[in-house]
Amino acid sequence: xxxxxxxxxxxxxxxxxxxxxxxxxxxxxxxxxxxxxxxxxxxxxxxxxxxxxxxxxxxxxxxxxxxxxxxxxxxxxxxxxxxxxxxxxxxxxxxxxxxxxxxxxxxxxxxxxxxxxxxxxxxxxxxxxxxxxxxxxxxxxxxxxxxxxxxxxxxxxxxxxxxxxxxxxxxxxxxxxxxxxxxxxxxxxxxxxxxxxxxxxxxxxxxxxxxxxxxxxxxxxxxxxxxxxxxxxxxxxxxxxxxxxxxxxxxxxxxxxxxxxxxxxxxxxxxxxxxxxxxxxxxxxxxxxxxxxxxxxxxxxxxxxxxxxxxxxxxxxxxxxxxxxxxxxxxxxxxxxxxxxxxxxxxxxxxxxxxxxxxxxxxxxxxxxxxxxxxxxxxxxxxxxxxxxxxxxxxxxxxxxxxxxxxxxxxxxxxxxxxxxxxxxxxxxxxxxxxxxxxxxxxxxxxxxxxxxxxxxxxxxxxxxxxxxxxxxxxxxxxxxxxxxxxxxxxxxxxxxxxxxxxxxxxxxxxxxxxxxxxxxxxxxxxxxxxxxxxxxxxxxxxxxxxxxxxxxxxxxxxxxxxxxxxxxxxxxxxxxxxxxxxxxxxxxxxxxxxxxxxxxxxxxxxxxxxxxxxxxxxxxxxxxxxxxxxxxxxxxxxxxxxxxxxxxxxxxxxxxxxxxxxxxxxxxxxxxxxxxxxxxxxxxxxxxxxxxxxxxxxxxxxxxxxxxxxx
Numbered sequence: 001x002x003x004x005x006x007x008x009x010x011x012x013x014x015x016x017x018x019x020x021x022x023x024x025x026x027x028x029x030x031x032x033x034x035x036x037x038x039x040x041x042x043x044x045x046x047x048x049x050x051x052x053x054x055x056x057x058x059x060x061x062x063x064x065x066x067x068x069x070x071x072x073x074x075x076x077x078x079x080x081x082x083x084x085x086x087x088x089x090x091x092x093x094x095x096x097x098x099x100x101x102x103x104x105x106x107x108x109x110x111x112x113x114x115x116x117x118x119x120x121x122x123x124x125x126x127x128x129x130x131x132x133x134x135x136x137x138x139x140x141x142x143x144x145x146x147x148x149x150x151x152x153x154x155x156x157x158x159x160x161x162x163x164x165x166x167x168x169x170x171x172x173x174x175x176x177x178x179x180x181x182x183x184x185x186x187x188x189x190x191x192x193x194x195x196x197x198x199x200x201x202x203x204x205x206x207x208x209x210x211x212x213x214x215x216x217x218x219x220x221x222x223x224x225x226x227x228x229x230x231x232x233x234x235x236x237x238x239x240x241x242x243x244x245x246x247x248x249x250x251x252x253x254x255x256x257x258x259x260x261x262x263x264x265x266x267x268x269x270x271x272x273x274x275x276x277x278x279x280x281x282x283x284x285x286x287x288x289x290x291x292x293x294x295x296x297x298x299x300x301x302x303x304x305x306x307x308x309x310x311x312x313x314x315x316x317x318x319x320x321x322x323x324x325x326x327x328x329x330x331x332x333x334x335x336x337x338x339x340x341x342x343x344x345x346x347x348x349x350x351x352x353x354x355x356x357x358x359x360x361x362x363x364x365x366x367x368x369x370x371x372x373x374x375x376x377x378x379x380x381x382x383x384x385x386x387x388x389x390x391x392x393x394x395x396x397x398x399x400x401x402x403x404x405x406x407x408x409x410x411x412x413x414x415x416x417x418x419x420x421x422x423x424x425x426x427x428x429x430x431x432x433x434x435x436x437x438x439x440x441x442x443x444x445x446x447x448x449x450x451x452x453x454x455x456x457x458x459x460x461x462x463x464x465x466x467x468x469x470x471x472x473x474x475x476x477x478x479x480x481x482x483x484x485x486x487x488x489x490x491x492x493x494x495x496x497x498x499x500x501x502x503x504x505x506x507x508x509x510x511x512x513x514x515x516x517x518x519x520x521x522x523x524x525x526x527x528x529x530x531x532x533x534x535x536x537x538x539x540x541x542x543x544x545x546x547x548x549x550x551x552x553x554x555x556x557x558x559x560x561x562x563x564x565x566x567x568x569x570x571x572x573x574x575x576x577x578x579x580x581x582x583x584x585x586x587x588x589x590x591x592x593x594x595x596x597x598x599x600x601x602x603x604x605x606x607x608x609x610x611x612x613x614x615x616x617x618x619x620x621x622x623x624x625x626x627x628x629x630x631x632x633x634x635x636x637x638x639x640x641x642x643x644x645x646x647x648x649x650x651x652x653x654x655x656x657x658x659x660x661x662x663x664x665x666x667x668x669x670x671x672x673x674x675x676x677x678x679x680x681x682x683x684x685x686x687x688x689x690x691x692x693x694x695x696x697x698x699x700x701x702x703x704x705x706x707x708x709x710x711x712x
Contacts, residue, residue: 057143060161064165076104078166079169082165085487088156090128094129100127100279101280102122105120105223107251109285117254119251120254124247125220125246126246128245128246129245130185130245131182137204140163141164142204152534166252168197170251173253178196180195180248184244221236221237223282267322269439271324275427276327276330276332279324280324333422338423339372343412344419350404350408355397357372358396364393364394366382369381369384375416387409387410419459425531427486428449433445436527442467443470446562447463447466448565453554458532458533459532466562466566470648473523477518482499485531495538501559502528507563509563510566511570528559
């Protein structure tokens with residue numbers, strides 16, 4: 001019995017033991033108690049051994065979409081964009097009028113028709129000052145290396161990523177290194193270097209290095225029949241025009257396609273924002289896809305911009321080679337580097353600046369404030385030192401964190417002047433009009449340049465221009481073209497502050513049709529340019545401007561100024577049209593009235609006729625007004641008498657024959673008149689829309705003189 005009882009008692013104990021083991025396992029799986037047996041998780045030592053540095057080039061190689069290499073078509077455009085931006089910056093900094101050649105070679109012209117991409121070789125040649133040999137590897141073979149990031153000075157490039165990232169993309173997709181040929185003196189030989197980026201180390205590996213006299217490279221002149229024809233007359237890559245400069249060639253997988261977001265559009269818009277540059281473009285022999293959508297006509301109007309003899313040349317094509325001419329022969333104003341503004345720094349940045357100044361200069365806080373910031377005079381520096389609880393002799397390295405916080409607070413409360421604006425180089429009103437004339441066929445042009453403003457302590461300036469009428473599409477939404485530091489922005493339009501400013505502007509006030517929350521509808525092109533020492537882009541690919549309130553406000557004010565000029569012009573044109581129609585009615589019956597009065601009173605028919613005609617012209621005198629090249633009335637005062645307005649007379653469908661004859665000898669006359677385009681006119685509550693005001697109308701008479709009826 002004792003044995004049986006012991007056995008019976010042992011069973012539940014055994015079950016209880018199993019239950020405890022099971023509970024222990026369950027608790028271990030929930031993390032309440034350590035797991036028994038083999039531990040499958042990594043230890044802290046094992047995890048620590050896996051940590052290592054990540055190269056910036058290795059990061060962007062895996063995330064190249066952040067830099068604009070999302071797809072083959074965009075990768076082709078981004079590569080051209082970065083090379084052209086660098087070339088323009090180098091030429092302007094060297095004080096040289098830019099002369100650029102962009103060549104795209106299709107290395108697989110016999111590919112299948114279904115192929116969505118091809119292999120291309122992109123070459124951009126400039127006549128800039130060139131690059132010293134020891135800097136070639138750093139400029140083209142390292143990401144985040146450049147001379148513009150730490151300078152508060154307007155420039156196209158900022159981060160030192162673009163051209164080296166393009167070379168990295170070409171190496172990834174084709175395995176081919178970049179080819180650079182650079183020449184810094186006309187009497188010296190050029191350096192020809194081939195290099196590839198090592199993404200693990202973010203350093204360049206040179207595969208070829210030699211000196212050569214071949215600059216610009218002679219093989220580029222034989223790419224197409226058009227390039228050979230131009231080169232025969234020294235019109236393409238002539239050594240006389242390119243005594244110095246740099247040539248960059250990159251092979252990559254891409255897709256060439258015309259239309260919106262293409263290389264063609266980018267170069268066309270670059271010519272508008274940079275009228276001082278001449279660009280020769282050799283497109284590939286075959287297009288990857290068909291896209292008939294174009295932004296701007298290729299053969300723009302040839303007309304003059306100012307009252308002088310200089311005339312704007314048109315974009316032309318020679319056996320497939322497209323030439324974007326130079327509209328002005330002056331470089332943009334030279335920019336100067338400025339120091340940070342006290343209201344534009346943050347507390348952490350201030351602490352770092354104090355530490356760096358102490359290590360380099362070992363000067364006082366008083367001197368630090370005057371040397372490292374702009375708009376801080378001697379008296380202001382003394383007041384700031386006193387507000388921080390320091391003296392003018394306190395060393396910068398001795399400033400305590402609490403004193404730095406007081407100094408930072410004093411920055412925000414101090415009444416300081418705005419930062420200098422000589423660090424900016426805006427396009428300018430006349431240059432904007434010249435660029436728009438070169439690329440847009442319209443009848444009315446207006447431009448506006450705002451005074452510089454500040455955001456986060458950084459100066460910026462907004463410019464706007466519009467083109468209306470002519471041969472622009474009448475039933476579509478207006479086209480918005482955006483620029484930042486003279487560089488076209490082609491993607492992420494809806495996320496850009498420029499587009500939001502256009503949509504928020506009340507264009508109905510200026511006689512245009514505008515759907516709610518959208519851009520206006522009609523024959524209109526809108527241009528917005530932001531010039532700044534540091535453009536707040538939304539991403540590393542630099543495709544859209546961040547939506548700061550200060551920036552959007554200035555954009556809207558610039559657009560409203562252009563809109564007022566357009567509204568005044570449209571009202572004037574509409575009134576002239578109505579007066580002309582009134583005169584038609586008067587003149588239609590003047591002859592009959594003269595004849596009737598002769599029968600009734602025996603009055604002289606000619607005298608009555610002349611008197612009535614004079615009255616008709618007096619009552620409708622606005623129909624005889626003529627606008628000059630600036631949109632100003634030649635014969636009488638005009639409400640649209642404003643600066644920054646330009647009217648192309650032959651492009652206006654509603655002009656009477658008399659108007660055309662009076663402006664025929666004007667230097668603004670186009671070589672060939674535009675075709676009249678029908679505009680969908682909409683009338684609401686008895687008011688004629690602005691689009692109707694420019695609708696072409698045919699006069700019932702062949703000339704300005706009415707028919708005189710002979711008296712019986």
